[in-house]
Amino acid sequence: MVETKVNLEEKPLSKNSKLPKYSNVKSMDPEYLAEELGMAKAWEPFGAEVEYLTPKDLVKFEVKVVNNKLVDVEGIPIDSGNTNNGKVMFVMDPDGNIYSGEQRVMEFHHSSFLAGKDVASAGELMIFDGEILSHSRRSGHYKPTQEQHQQFISQLKTNGIDLSNIPEETVD
Amino acid sequence: MRTEEKSLENFGGLIKILKNGNRVVTFSSCKITQETIEFLAKGINIDNLLFHYCDLQEINFALLNKSNITVLSSMHGNFNNGHLKQLEAISSLKTIKLHDTKVSKGAMQRFLLERPDIKLI
Numbered sequence: 001m002v003e004t005k006v007n008l009e010e011k012p013l014s015k016n017s018k019l020p021k022y023s024n025v026k027s028m029d030p031e032y033l034a035e036e037l038g039m040a041k042a043w044e045p046f047g048a049e050v051e052y053l054t055p056k057d058l059v060k061f062e063v064k065v066v067n068n069k070l071v072d073v074e075g076i077p078i079d080s081g082n083t084n085n086g087k088v089m090f091v092m093d094p095d096g097n098i099y100s101g102e103q104r105v106m107e108f109h110h111s112s113f114l115a116g117k118d119v120a121s122a123g124e125l126m127i128f129d130g131e132i133l134s135h136s137r138r139s140g141h142y143k144p145t146q147e148q149h150q151q152f153i154s155q156l157k158t159n160g161i162d163l164s165n166i167p168e169e170t171v172d
Numbered sequence: 173m174r175t176e177e178k179s180l181e182n183f184g185g186l187i188k189i190l191k192n193g194n195r196v197v198t199f200s201s202c203k204i205t206q207e208t209i210e211f212l213a214k215g216i217n218i219d220n221l222l223f224h225y226c227d228l229q230e231i232n233f234a235l236l237n238k239s240n241i242t243v244l245s246s247m248h249g250n251f252n253n254g255h256l257k258q259l260e261a262i263s264s265l266k267t268i269k270l271h272d273t274k275v276s277k278g279a280m281q282r283f284l285l286e287r288p289d290i291k292l293i
Contacts, residue, residue, distance in 0.1 A: 031271065042271050044293060045243060046190060046222070085184050085202040105198035105224050106188060124201060138201060140225045140248035140272065172227075172250045172274075 020094035022120035022151050026142045028111050035111065048106035052115035061099040061113060063090070065159035069130025070100070077130025089139070092121040096155045100125070110139045119144070121152035124169075132161065136169035180216065183208045194219035194243075203227045209235050225249045234261035245269035253279035260286045267291045 031042035038049040053061070063070050063078060070078045080088045083102045090100040091113045099113040110122045122139035125132055137149035153163050180187065184202035187195055197218045199208075204226050212218065213235040220243040228250055241264055246255070252274040259265060260283065268290055270280075280292055 029272070042247065044269060045267055046196065046220070046245070084181065084186060085200055087201060103200055105186065105200045105222060106196075138225060172248070 020120075021096045022092075022094045024145075024148055024151065025094050025118040025120050026122070026144050026148055027118050028116050028141050029143065032111060032141055033116070035109075036116070043106065046106060050106065051108050051112050053112055054115075058099060058113060061101050063098050063100045065156065065161055066130075068160050070125075070127060070132065070161065071130055072100075078125075078127050079129055080125060080127045087124040087126050090121075090123060090125055090152070091119045091139075091142075092152050092155060094118065094120050096120070096158075098152070098155065110141045119148075121148045121155075123149060123152065132163060132166050134167045134169050135163060136171055138169065138171045179211065183211055190220070196220040196222055196243075198222045198224065199226050200224040201226065203229055204231060205229045206231050209233065212236060213239065215239075219243070221245070223247070223249060223251065226251075228252075228255060231255075233258035237261045237263065240264050243267045243269065245271070246273050247271040248273070250274055256280070256283050259283070265290055267293065269293050 029042065032040045034040050035043055035048065035050040036052040038047045060073055062073055066075065072078060078088060078100060080086055088100050089103050089110050090098055091110055092098045093114055101108065103109060119142055122142040122144050123135060123137040126134040137144045137146065156163060180197065185197050185199050187197055189195055195218055197212070201224070204223065209231050218239065218241055221241050223246045225248040233255060239262065241262060244259065244265060248271070251270065253276055256275050256279055259268060284292055
């Protein structure tokens with residue numbers, strides 16, 4: 001029997017392969033690893049089981065820009081007014097897709113959207129009727145850099161929302 | 173929804189019941205003021221308390237000294253040496269969990285000298 005070795009690094013890119021839009025990405029704090037199984041060190045002693053979305057469920061959390069407003073998958077303007085802390089979370093994947101939802105402590109966090117995979121940006125928004133009132137890079141799971149937050153700002157500008165006059169909340 | 177839970181929501185808090193039956197009050201990404209602590213100290217039924225990326229203002233945790241809180245956790249945010257010192261007064265505490273806070277190792281050592289009965293993780 002002949003053993004065949006495949007060197008993945010030398011494998012040519014297929015016609016459908018494309019490089020991600022953003023290469024400056026941030027990994028999750030390793031203390032949160034295995035949180036979807038209730039085994040993360042960060043969540044001791046509570047044993048929190050954080051939901052990780054499947055690609056099929058993730059689609060429901062994608063947000064788009066329509067008429068300079070951030071809207072959900074059904075076209076309804078995002079509004080953080082009814083959330084517990086007046087904010088919604090967001091993450092941006094390396095391809096520039098943005099996802100948003102309400103945080104539920106120990107249940108649904110920034111890591112939930114991309115199932116713990118790297119993000120190009122993450123943070124929080126105060127948003128009323130699709131119009132962003134303030135933004136921040138506050139994410140305990142990812143602790144994104146200011147440069148990574150800038151990627152989010154640039155992506156939104158490309159999509160039609162200019163945050164240059166919108167206050168950015170500082171983070172600790 | 174119970175009145176207690178509705179009032180807690182006004183402060184940005186939520187109650188979660190853990191698998192072991194413990195009632196955890198959680199606060200996420202919000203300002204914690206002395207009013208919040210006073211509300212918690214009034215006798216709301218809590219076993220555990222969790223602050224997740226909260227902005228702790230001028231507060232005094234020692235007000236919770238008559239509570240039944242056994243576990244207190246602070247993750248991210250600005251929880252600092254002074255806050256840890258205040259927790260010495262809460263006799264019911266059995267475990268303190270800190271993750272990514274401003275607390276120094278020295279402060280943790282000093283705390284454990286005062287409260288060696290507490291598990292500080």
